[in-house]
Amino acid sequence: MARVLLLSTALVVLYVGVGAWGFVFTPDALGIPLVWPATGVGLVFVFLYGYRLLPAVAVGAGLIAILFTGDMAPPLERVVSVAATVAATALGAGLLRRWRFDPRLAHLRDLGVFLVAGGGVSSGLNAVVGAYGIAAGSEQAAFATTWWVCWAADLMGLALIAPLLFALMGGRFLLPPGHDYRVGGTLIIGIIATSVVVYLVPLSLAVALPLSYLAFPLIMFAALQCPVQITTGLIGLSGALALTATGLGYGPFAALGLEHSLLALNAQLGLLVITGLSLTAIRSEREAAESRARDHLESLARAGRINLMGQLSATLAHELNQPLCALTTYAQAGRRLLQRGEPEAAADALERLEDNARRASETVRQIRTFASREAPDRQSCSPAEWVRNAEALMRRELGQRGVALQVNVAPELPPVAVAPIQVEQVLVNLLRNAGEVLAGRPDARIRLSVYRRRQELVLQVSDNGPGIPPEHLSRLFEPFTSFKRGGMGIGLALCRSIVESHGGAFTARNGNAGGAEFRFTLPLEASHGHAQTDRSSGG
DSSP, X not given: OHHHHHHHHHHXXXXXXXXXXXXXXXXXXXXXXXXXXXXXHHHHHHHHHOGXXXXXXXXHHHHHHHHHSTTTSOHHHHHHHHHHHHHXXXXXXXXXXXXXXXXXXXXXHHHHHIXXXXXXXXXXXXXXXXXXXXXXXXXXXXXXXXXXXXXXXXXXXXXXXXXXXXXXXXXXXXXXXXXXXXXXXXXXXXXXXXXXHHHTSOOXXXXXXHHXXXXXXXXXXXXXXXXXXXXXXXXXHHHHHHHHHHHXXXXXXXXXXXXXXXXXXXXXXXXXXXXXXXXXXXXXXXXXXXXXXXXXXXXHHHHHHHHHHHHTXXXXXXXXXXXXXXXXXXXXXXXXXXXXXXXXXXXXXXXXXXXXHHHHHHHHHHHHHHTOSSOOOOEEEOHHHXXXXXHHHHHHHHHHTTEEEEEEEOTTOOOEEEOXXXXXXXXXXXXXXXXXXXXXXXXXXXXXXXXXXXXXXXXXXXXXXSOOOHHHHTTTTSTTOOOSTTOOSOHXXXXXXXXXXXXXXXXXXXXXXXXXXXXXXXXXXXXXXXXXXXXXXXX
């Protein structure tokens, strides 16, 4: 109950406050404000917190009627106007809920629903009631003309204030973590400075009117780079400053007369609102699509790792069998040495037992991490670590195939921010593919080189095999295209996707001296990205 009372009080105060501000812009004796944000306030509160706030809407509308229109309408007409306002608010909020409107305005569909339900239905019905009352009480007011002015006022007020209230009251008062507050502050200063120049500095109409469009690039930048709270806040701030200055007789629009100037300004602000909210929705849709693509890539990557684990099962069994057998041997030896009364020798045996237990545990940990379902976190780590882990997984299998592995890692390489498991997966895929091609060939060799080239790290796997047939090069990275028996055709495509998701590039070619050469790059962190080339270890 206390929460409802608090929300109702806030609604009434805000409703009456913006209504009073709207009545500043009343151009003639008919009392029609040319901007009316109160409709947006009621719609947002009722949509977010339910129909239990409709009585507060009635109180706010009633206070507006008493304070500002008491002399222009009889009591019965004011009661009907308040009832119609409540009904229009309830209908608009109901349509938003029925059409599953997302108050984050994260999709173009949500923007369309907002404009239809709020601007079309709620504002339209309010305008009908207002225009009918004015036309009925004045011989000078035609219903059609009056309705148009009332609807434009409602629509502009709704468009300026409702998106901001949705962004702030939908549980998102705070900006997302990691956001640079300086960007938002700079944009706010830019909007205020632009408004001061356009509306307060005495400029000719030919200069001031084009300058009024300086708000557009600022709003567009905010929509593409900043959280929705900043974008909607800038739209509301820009509109409030422009309308207030024009209503007080300042700026390029004031020279047209209050009615024509505010209608012209409303048209410009309407375009600003549509531009800003559309770009915000497009950006949100793009980010959502990128997030889904990352999730899909990680699912494919995990499937690829599980497939690799199955293919490397013999190697993994050997890696576990050795320390487990050693555990038994050292445990038996330790028991015998204790029985003989040789504690120092027994302690040495127990120490070796502990080392092998740790080795087995580390092997199991690596297997679990490699096959983990969780999306790997990116962390800053040494390239030598990924290479060492990939080499440990592949050296035994390559040895069984009669393939020599030569690893050259340039010294003093800087750490790189990556998901280590994914980079290891790429290396294991490349080493295994090369090993399969070279199996049974005399003097088979694979060279894994890691070096720095300017602002990127280069990892290269080359071999002395037959190379890649020229007709296969153009289709090498196409998904589900395999040129080896039993292949699924996702290995290299997945490798390239992983590398590109890290901001790198993946290429394949035939080496100058024969054999295949696969190379991928990873961007270095900014603090390590000064121009430098180290080619002592790679081609």
